[in-house]
Amino acid sequence: MTYGIRVSLLMILDSIIVTFAIFVASWVVxxxxxEYSLQALVISSIALLFFHHLFAIIYKLYHxxxxxxxxxELITIVKAVTLSIIGAGIVQFLVNDFIIFRxxxxxxxxxxxVFIGGSRxxxxxxxxxxxxxxxxxxxxxxxxxxxxxxxxxxxxxxxRENTELHPVAFVDDDLSKQxxxxxxxxxLGRSKHITEIVDNHNIEHIVIAIPSLQNxxxxxxxxxxxxxxxxxxxxxxxxxxxxxxxxxxxxxxVEVEDLLGREPVELDxxxxxxxxxxxxxxxxxxxxxxxxxxxxxxxxxxxxxxxLLGHGEFSIYTIDMELREKYGDTDIEIVPIIADVQDKKxxxxxxxxxxxxxxxxxxxxxxxxxxxxNPHEAVKNNVIGTRNVAEAADTFSTKTFVMVSxxxxxxxxxxxGATKRVAEMVVQxxxxxxxxxxxxxxxxxxxxxxGSVIPLFKKQIERGGPITVTDPEMTRYFxxxxxxxxLVIQAGTLAKGGxxxxxxxxxxxxxxxxxxxxxxxxxxxxxxxxxxxxGIRPGEKMYEExxxxxxxxxxxxxxxxxxxxxxxxxxxxxxKVIADFNNYSAESLKDELMKIVYMEKTLLAVKGS
Numbered sequence: 001m002t003y004g005i006r007v008s009l010l011m012i013l014d015s016i017i018v019t020f021a022i023f024v025a026s027w028v029v030x031x032x033x034x035e036y037s038l039q040a041l042v043i044s045s046i047a048l049l050f051f052h053h054l055f056a057i058i059y060k061l062y063h064x065x066x067x068x069x070x071x072x073e074l075i076t077i078v079k080a081v082t083l084s085i086i087g088a089g090i091v092q093f094l095v096n097d098f099i100i101f102r103x104x105x106x107x108x109x110x111x112x113x114v115f116i117g118g119s120r121x122x123x124x125x126x127x128x129x130x131x132x133x134x135x136x137x138x139x140x141x142x143x144x145x146x147x148x149x150x151x152x153x154x155x156x157x158x159x160r161e162n163t164e165l166h167p168v169a170f171v172d173d174d175l176s177k178q179x180x181x182x183x184x185x186x187x188l189g190r191s192k193h194i195t196e197i198v199d200n201h202n203i204e205h206i207v208i209a210i211p212s213l214q215n216x217x218x219x220x221x222x223x224x225x226x227x228x229x230x231x232x233x234x235x236x237x238x239x240x241x242x243x244x245x246x247x248x249x250x251x252x253x254v255e256v257e258d259l260l261g262r263e264p265v266e267l268d269x270x271x272x273x274x275x276x277x278x279x280x281x282x283x284x285x286x287x288x289x290x291x292x293x294x295x296x297x298x299x300x301x302x303x304x305x306x307x308l309l310g311h312g313e314f315s316i317y318t319i320d321m322e323l324r325e326k327y328g329d330t331d332i333e334i335v336p337i338i339a340d341v342q343d344k345k346x347x348x349x350x351x352x353x354x355x356x357x358x359x360x361x362x363x364x365x366x367x368x369x370x371x372x373x374n375p376h377e378a379v380k381n382n383v384i385g386t387r388n389v390a391e392a393a394d395t396f397s398t399k400t401f402v403m404v405s406x407x408x409x410x411x412x413x414x415x416x417g418a419t420k421r422v423a424e425m426v427v428q429x430x431x432x433x434x435x436x437x438x439x440x441x442x443x444x445x446x447x448x449x450x451g452s453v454i455p456l457f458k459k460q461i462e463r464g465g466p467i468t469v470t471d472p473e474m475t476r477y478f479x480x481x482x483x484x485x486x487l488v489i490q491a492g493t494l495a496k497g498g499x500x501x502x503x504x505x506x507x508x509x510x511x512x513x514x515x516x517x518x519x520x521x522x523x524x525x526x527x528x529x530x531x532x533x534x535g536i537r538p539g540e541k542m543y544e545e546x547x548x549x550x551x552x553x554x555x556x557x558x559x560x561x562x563x564x565x566x567x568x569x570x571x572x573x574x575x576k577v578i579a580d581f582n583n584y585s586a587e588s589l590k591d592e593l594m595k596i597v598y599m600e601k602t603l604l605a606v607k608g609s
Contacts, residue, residue, distance in 0.1 A: 007062045011056075011062065013119060014052060015049060015053075017112070017115040017119065018048055018112065022044060022048055022108045023045065025107035026044075028107060029103045029104045043092075044091065044092050044101070047087060047088045048085070048088040048108070051083065051087035051088060052080070054084075054087075055079075059076050074117055081113050082109065085105050085109045085112070088108075092105075138205040139168045139203050139204050140156065140204070140205040140206070141169050141171065141201070141203045142167055142206075142207050143171050143172075143207065143209060143221065144171075144172060144209040145170040145177050145180075145182055149182075149209035152167075152207055152209045157183055165205055165207070167183075167185050168185065168201055169188045169201055169203070170185055170188065171189050171191055172190065173191055178190075191224060194206070194224050199228075203228070206231070208221060208234035209234075209235050226520045226521075231523065232253075233254065234252060255521065268493060271490075275492060275493045276302075276358065277301050277303065277304075279357040279358060280304055280306075280307070280354055280355060280356045281306050281358045281359075281360070282306075282307035282309060282351070282354065282359045283298070283306070283308060283359075283360045284363040285309075285362035286307075286308035286316060286319055287308070287314075287318065287319055288315065289481055290404055290488070291310065291360075292315075292322075293482060293484070294488060295308060295319055296322075296323070297485045298360075298489065302332060304332070304333065305332070305333040305334075305335060305356075307356060308320055308323075308334065308335065308336045310339075310363065311338070311341075316338060320334060320336040341381065341388055342384055342388065347389055348388075351393065351396050355397075356393075357399045358398065358399060358400045358401075358402070359400070359402070360404070360488060361386060361402065361403045363381070364385075364423075368408065368417070371416040371419070375590055376582065376586070378419045379578075379581045379593070382422075383422050384581075386403060386426055386427065389401075393436050397435060399437065400436065400437045400439075401438045402440075402488055402492045402495070403424065403427050403438075403439070403440040403441070404440075404488055405423070405424055405443075406443070406444075409424055409442065410442075415593065418590070418596075418597055421597055422593060422597070424440045424500060425574055425596070426578075427498075428498050431498035437495040437496065439491055439494075439495040439499045440499075442501065442502045454514070458518065458522075461519065461524065465529035466529065467515045467519065468531075468534045469511050469512050469532070470511070471533060472512050474510070474536070474542055475508040475542070476508060476511060478509055491561070494561070494563075501562070502561070512531065519531075573595070574596060577596060
């Protein structure tokens, strides 16, 4: 039906209702009115008809989609009808010798609302009951009967032709909501009753509608839901809703990241703005998981220029296009730079040309088993690359240099961890004699980054399994990419020079538990996707640490951020290994790297005694 035909039919229908309402009301209140005051009645009906269409146009009654009408539309009808009656009453007063048929107008008002409102809402009722049946839709349980849950229920009921979900019940731990109904949907119990409700009401789908859930609470709730065979989804986190990334109606599958991620560190916005806004900022490894997220986070603080430096052409192109698409209408200058941190001359040229105030050094080789087989490449990228960028920062008076490090640098048992610890030592050594503030930021495994365990597990599940886990007792610390990036940015504002910043990452997680959660969240059982234990790979540790015993400083310098004590560095040994690394075999290079780390502990022990 075209817009013009639809409006015309509504206007004709309203004209019939208005005329019928005033004649019936007048006849009910004054049975002889047609005989004695027909002229006044006709004038009143014409006036009422005029005012009704006038206020219907003003309140856009002919522009509303009545299939989705609710209380808001009913209030609009009441306003339009009330003003129409007042207008008709004024006309009666002026043309009928200052007499108003008050009782007739009151009854007309009531009939008017009943028939106008009924004519609109009857279509919605008919549509919901007969046109869009629920027989093929999935019976859905909504967890949380608060504002978000109510919004989800309303959305599912109002948009039934565009969704496969049919809400049949709520659960909520608020005792005051028990046995109540929201949009005709009952609250049947509390979260501990989920299994029972799913079984008794043939629930096929569960929606968790509590965006403010803490991660521990979410984990417990998902575990309860996973006792059933229903598919589990959730609304986005309150952080994503408030920043406008998604709407509350955007359902998403529960991811392992949702269960492992923690409450994000609150940033000191003023300090970061003063530190970043208007300045030139360089990010090395800008195409990587951490580097690209650093760029996204930094753009929120409007740097004057941002340098996207990386070795991979496609990854730099990708982040460059993403930032230009989102921030192309701002004054921020985005400069993509293809360069290898191992190329000292090129790095010096870049830093000398652009003179960045802040450098975030995220470029690194990070894959543990691969670096065990390629120790020379690990030294070239992680150690020499770091030294090249750090020396360029010192030479051209960069204000702050922040190195992205890892928990594997603590008591390293592998080449990757050892090279990252040596890179930290390079930075700490420079900090002792430079005007530039050199710091490192250490954190655990990053959820969803390239080469991390979760993408690997997901691929194994897609292939039908099995999931390979090295050891049933292996544990790791985890954090999200945005959280890691926020820590790196905040650390720059806290830098005094030579520190190693560490995030309080909570409790470590068993890798096997991570695999089990991912299997369940993917809709499978451990019988369908088995777990196989493959044994610890070369260079891997059973447990990770964030600070060594000799580095621990008990007090947080910022919410959830700790700083390690400055370590002793044997500069001569450090420079010798870096200068001669090509002369070592793979095994002897590993030994020399461990010797540097061991020598550091010896120096600390001597100092302590």
